Amino acid sequence: MSSAATRPAGPDDLWSVDEHLDDILATVRPLEPIELQLLDAQGCVLVESVTVPVSLPPFDNSSMDGYAVRVADVAGASEEFPAALEVVGDVAAGAADPVRVGPGQAARIMTGAPLPPGAEAVVPVEWTDGGLGEGPASGMRARSLAPEGAEGQVHVYRPVEARAHVRAEGGDVRAGELALEAGTVLGAPQIALLAAIGRGTVRVRPRPRVVVLSTGSELVQPGEELAPGQIYDSNSFALTAAARDAGAIAYRVGAVADDAETLRTTIEDQLIRADLMVTTGGVSVGAYDVVKEALSSVGDEDEAGSGVEFRRLAMQPGKPQGFGTIGPDHTPLLALPGNPVSSYVSFELFVRPAIRALMGLTTLHRPRTRATLKADAALRSPRGRRQFLRGRYADGEVTPVGGAGSHLIAALAKADALIVVPEDTESVEPGGEVEVVLLG
Structure with a gap:
């Protein structure tokens, strides 16, 4: 059972939102670190700081296609009086033993190629005749017409300063410096940096595997025909997408009928690939006993500390909730209305923080701010309940979207924030200040 399962709870007892969340976060532990290949580590959290083993770039190299030259040899060069230099060879990217540039000489150089010994700067090919002796080159024309590997002369029409168009060794990051701190979420730029400094693998906490399943005999999969009394299953799609947005690897299971044995078997089958399980439906009065019966016998019934507790929370929407651990590995399970x-509101308040705790992140919650209520009428809220209303936030103002009904999916799709009305507040007038949870 979860850490707060010993809390006294009578049939009319209400848990606060904070008590329920604290119980979840006290139970959920970060996943054990593993070593992963770079692309497999995308979206994971780094568990150890990474230092740079070799400077980046590892050598001085050209940032342009052009000619590597000595500064003194092109001083005062102009279109009227170009500097004529002997081309002693080519320097391509990846060249291990580039030619040496002496007085009065130049080397044709490609972008990314190492600056050859003796050279002090790079003259872009557009500032030369491209080795053709026909006046200033026009960029692509010079590149395409210059005979590769040909030696001879090149005319330079502009002077350059020392180190011009040269990427300095260590100009990005130097050997021994910190590349990435522990706790960093690895996105594409971070993976690029790890690859650039030669790291093929990295030690991370893996992305949690979250299994989402909805319950209800009335649920039909999108794309199928609806019979009388049936509705499409939207919850499992919404929660699976939300779990992926939170950073998890999420698996959606098709809707399960209101049958305890079927539900129990389905959950047991899914435990092998779950670090966290989320169910939706069957936690309110009516279907409550079916879900409770199924979850009470999942996995090893004799496993000490396992079990799911069903609670009533002082919140709206989302009053009925379930939480605990199941199976021999004590897999956390959150049962949502x-x-x-x-x-969806329950996911944002409870499941998302649990996923991020499994990832080993320290920032678990959506950002919050204060906003001015922009509405035509006062917001009403039942005393003793913390209410979460949908809204749209912009420029310090929040506008309610849709009504308070917990079935209004179209309004939810238009919202990018939750308006929080505290337990001790029954009314918020237009122009009043409210707390806002930012969902975007």
């Missing part, structure tokens, strides 16, 4: 808005 079945109304679409209730399940």
